[in-house]
Amino acid sequence: MSISTSAPRKLRRSAFFSFFFASVLAVGGVVLSTAAVRAEDTHEVEISIKDHKFDPPKLTLPVGKPIKILVKNLDATPEEFESYELGFEKIIPGNSSATIRVKPLKPGTYMFFGEFHQDTALGHVVVE
Ligand SMILES: [Cu+2]
Incomplete structure (x- = not known):
């Protein structure tokens, strides 16, 4: 019982963190490229x-x-x-x-x- 409920919870958590870190990387990338364009300009x-x-x-x-x-x-x-x-x-x-x-x-x-x-x-x- 405890095994069958904890496994999906772990999966959901890891899916959430994957999405979270992907979002952080995406936003970071946009900020960095904007700064690079400004410096170039x-x-x-x-x-x-x-x-x-x-x-x-x-x-x-x-x-x-x-x-x-x-x-x-x-x-x-x-x-x-x-x-x-x-x-x-x-x-x-x-x-x-x-x-x-x-x-x-x-x-x-x-x-x-x-x-x-x-x-x-x-x-x-x-x-x-
Ligand atoms: Cu002065």
Whole structure:
């Protein structure tokens, strides 16, 4: 009696766990592939700060793609990388770097600057 009732119960349980783990794997796979597509779609650029100037002072970026900017401050003093139009502001200590993420952009020209040296640290982004 006890054998005949416990066997189907075990079967049902193992069927449930198979379904559960298959679902977890399926959802995990979708999440991973979505993240991979996003990473692939991101446009990455580099810019340096040297002698309180941007190099290059002009960045050309694609329309409608997430942007990742790696900013290297090669000066010994800190700089604040900032843009009202692109919506970021980040202090980068001397001799270090930072990553700025910008949402997909519409075509146009966007100014950026180094707030601590606004007389020389000026640049712009052209999105086309
Ligand atoms: Cu600021």
